[in-house]
Amino acid sequence: MKITDYFKLVLRHLQNRLAFLKIFKFPYSCRKKFGQLALSAEIHKSVNIRDYKKISIGEYVRINQGVILWPGKQKIIIGDHSDLNPYVAIYGKVTIGKYNLIAPHVMLAGGRSEEHT
Numbered sequence: 001m002k003i004t005d006y007f008k009l010v011l012r013h014l015q016n017r018l019a020f021l022k023i024f025k026f027p028y029s030c031r032k033k034f035g036q037l038a039l040s041a042e043i044h045k046s047v048n049i050r051d052y053k054k055i056s057i058g059e060y061v062r063i064n065q066g067v068i069l070w071p072g073k074q075k076i077i078i079g080d081h082s083d084l085n086p087y088v089a090i091y092g093k094v095t096i097g098k099y100n101l102i103a104p105h106v107m108l109a110g111g112r113s114e115e116h117t
Helices: 003-023
Strands: 056-057 069-072 077-078 087-092 094-095 107-109
Touching: 056 087
Parallel strands: 056 077, 069 087, 077 094, 087 107
Antiparallel strands: none
């Protein structure tokens, strides 16, 4: 592989990464609302979140479009390097550990149902 081909490959990778980050750019003004939010976390702009202060998001977490995070009276914790695929719904007290992948259209609920009203 020629050095120019290598640089073209690296440039293409960086352009793809920058395009992805534009989609997942979460406004800095919203970041301070969270209980804890790592700077490396990527959150799609269409994510539906209630009560930011009760949500903790670790390093290199990716939250895709259509995800719902509603902690109710409890707390939602998402560990480092986890990925929430499109249209995941999380309600109540839920802790997701490190290095987890949640498939699309999965619902996770914790606690009693009357806590979510």
